[in-house]
Amino acid sequence: MGNFDKKVEKFWEIFYEHNGYTKVLTGLENTLYIAIVGLAIGIIIGTLIAIVKVLPKYKRIARILDGICTFYVALFRGTPVVVQLLVAYYVALPLLGINMPALNVCVLVFGLNSGAYVSEIMRSGILSVDPGQMEAGRAVGLSYGVTMMKIVVPQAIKNILPTLGNEFIALIKETSVVSFVGAADLYVAFNYIGSNSYEFMVPYLVMAMIYIVLVAIAALLIRVMERSLRKSDRRN
Amino acid sequence: MIDVIDLKKNYGNLEVLKGITTTINKGEKIVIIGPSGSGKSTFLRCLNCMEDPTSGAVIFDGVNIADMKVDINVHRRRMGMVFQQFNLFNNKTVIENIMLAPVSVGIQELRRAKIKNFFTRARNVFTPNKKVLIPVNTSKAKIKAEAKENALRLLKRIGLEDKANVYPSTLSGGQKQRIAIIRALAMNPKVMLFDEPTSALDPEMVGEVLDLIRQLADEGMTMVIVTHEMGFAKEVATRVLFMDEGRILEENTPAEIFSNPQNPRTKEFLSKVL
Numbered sequence: 001m002g003n004f005d006k007k008v009e010k011f012w013e014i015f016y017e018h019n020g021y022t023k024v025l026t027g028l029e030n031t032l033y034i035a036i037v038g039l040a041i042g043i044i045i046g047t048l049i050a051i052v053k054v055l056p057k058y059k060r061i062a063r064i065l066d067g068i069c070t071f072y073v074a075l076f077r078g079t080p081v082v083v084q085l086l087v088a089y090y091v092a093l094p095l096l097g098i099n100m101p102a103l104n105v106c107v108l109v110f111g112l113n114s115g116a117y118v119s120e121i122m123r124s125g126i127l128s129v130d131p132g133q134m135e136a137g138r139a140v141g142l143s144y145g146v147t148m149m150k151i152v153v154p155q156a157i158k159n160i161l162p163t164l165g166n167e168f169i170a171l172i173k174e175t176s177v178v179s180f181v182g183a184a185d186l187y188v189a190f191n192y193i194g195s196n197s198y199e200f201m202v203p204y205l206v207m208a209m210i211y212i213v214l215v216a217i218a219a220l221l222i223r224v225m226e227r228s229l230r231k232s233d234r235r236n
Numbered sequence: 237m238i239d240v241i242d243l244k245k246n247y248g249n250l251e252v253l254k255g256i257t258t259t260i261n262k263g264e265k266i267v268i269i270g271p272s273g274s275g276k277s278t279f280l281r282c283l284n285c286m287e288d289p290t291s292g293a294v295i296f297d298g299v300n301i302a303d304m305k306v307d308i309n310v311h312r313r314r315m316g317m318v319f320q321q322f323n324l325f326n327n328k329t330v331i332e333n334i335m336l337a338p339v340s341v342g343i344q345e346l347r348r349a350k351i352k353n354f355f356t357r358a359r360n361v362f363t364p365n366k367k368v369l370i371p372v373n374t375s376k377a378k379i380k381a382e383a384k385e386n387a388l389r390l391l392k393r394i395g396l397e398d399k400a401n402v403y404p405s406t407l408s409g410g411q412k413q414r415i416a417i418i419r420a421l422a423m424n425p426k427v428m429l430f431d432e433p434t435s436a437l438d439p440e441m442v443g444e445v446l447d448l449i450r451q452l453a454d455e456g457m458t459m460v461i462v463t464h465e466m467g468f469a470k471e472v473a474t475r476v477l478f479m480d481e482g483r484i485l486e487e488n489t490p491a492e493i494f495s496n497p498q499n500p501r502t503k504e505f506l507s508k509v510l
Binding site for chain 1: 319324336337341419
């Protein structure tokens with residue numbers, strides 16, 4: 001494995017002495033930025049869609065909204081996220097005449113994409129909350145919306161937190177395709193190191209390890225959050 | 237206080253209520269009895285439109301609340317409801333459970349008054365005949381403080397003030413149901429609707445809940461109770477309705493209905509349960 005030592009040395013040279021690590025840090029920052037903000041957007045969109053989906057359907061407006069949401073989910077679950085990125089960056093935004101940095105486009109696309117998935121997670125969460133909770137809220141004179149936001153959705157989020165954590169982890173990993181539209185993430189950083197040292201084994205190995213560590217930290221945070229939300233529960 | 241006129245409720249092709257007409261007067265304690273599946277609970281839930289009636293009218297304080305156009309939330313605040321399964325808000329502590337509705341309704345009304353006043357003021361600038369503003373003599377903090385004080389007073393009444401800051405999952409069934417009752421009372425309702433309030437309780441906890449309901453009855457609260465506790469019905473009711481197959485078959489004072497039932501179905505039912 002003397003060969004391997006040499007490879008590590010080469011990697012270190014570019015990584016440390018030629019300031020490769022600044023690129024890695026930027027990549028890390030962007031990866032996390034896209035995943036976290038994307039998930040936040042996804043949760044907001046997903047919650048709204050889920051509420052529309054569980055709405056009683058005797059009003060026409062509810063049926064129209066339901067149709068729109070069904071179309072949205074079909075659209076964003078029916079195409080790969082890479083395709084969505086490319087379409088957004090090279091088709092939709094130029095057609096609309098909007099000039100936006102690649103990173104923001106990525107955040108937006110990942111948010112919209114994750115919204116479609118979170119909506120189904122959230123819907124199952126809302127359906128898992130005892131219907132008596134909604135009834136009790138309505139019986140004391142609170143509106144459907146207030147009861148939904150103050151009683152049902154908080155309990156739904158608690159129920160779906162493990163699944164939501166899954167979505168976050170998936171999102172962290174999926175961000176590795178943002179280089180398709182020129183955003184600088186971890187892949188771009190390690191690819192830079194690789195191409196400058198003509199040696200790809202070590203950089204990609206380190207990249208994989210960083211992803212594993214990121215996901216492990218995310219999983220830990222989710223566990224901590226779950227435990228703090230469980231304080232109203234008997235299952236401690 | 238509540239006039240029910242030819243109330244009908246269908247679930248698809250299933251007719252649950254087949255035309256109910258009755259009047260609930262102020263101060264009355266009405267107990268509804270009948271076999272399961274007779275439509276008692278559905279009738280009770282139609283009174284505050286938890287179930288939307290298929291046809292007919294429920295006139296509460298002169299307003300037909302079965303009409304889809306009325307803001308049902310405003311009227312429900314004047315009708316407390318207690319459920320078989322308690323339905324305390326699991327994500328809120330006991331005191332938050334009691335305060336939630338008074339606080340959010342109070343703040344909502346405050347916000348509406350402020351918005352209305354804003355437009356009145358804007359209008360008053362341009363017109364000579366000035367409109368009067370809605371007096372706003374409260375604030376968010378004041379609403380919260382008042383609701384908290386009231387909640388603590390109610391908790392003290394049932395002897396559970398030490399449970400104010402715990403979550404419902406740590407309480408016994410009897411405690412949950414008593415808190416559910418005072419949660420409804422926190423909105424100062426004119427009428428209380430009880431949907432089998434003791435059916436999900438262990439036998440030893442039934443007493444404490446019935447005691448509380450009895451106290452409310454003695455204070456003159458108007459109430460409609462669906463129950464299987466015949467002894468309690470006899471003691472508390474001013475009028476008993478016997479329902480079967482979606483109709484009121486007999487209504488009378490408890491003394492009459494329990495000792496001298498007229499309808500054969502009532503006789504049969506009472507002979508089984510007493």
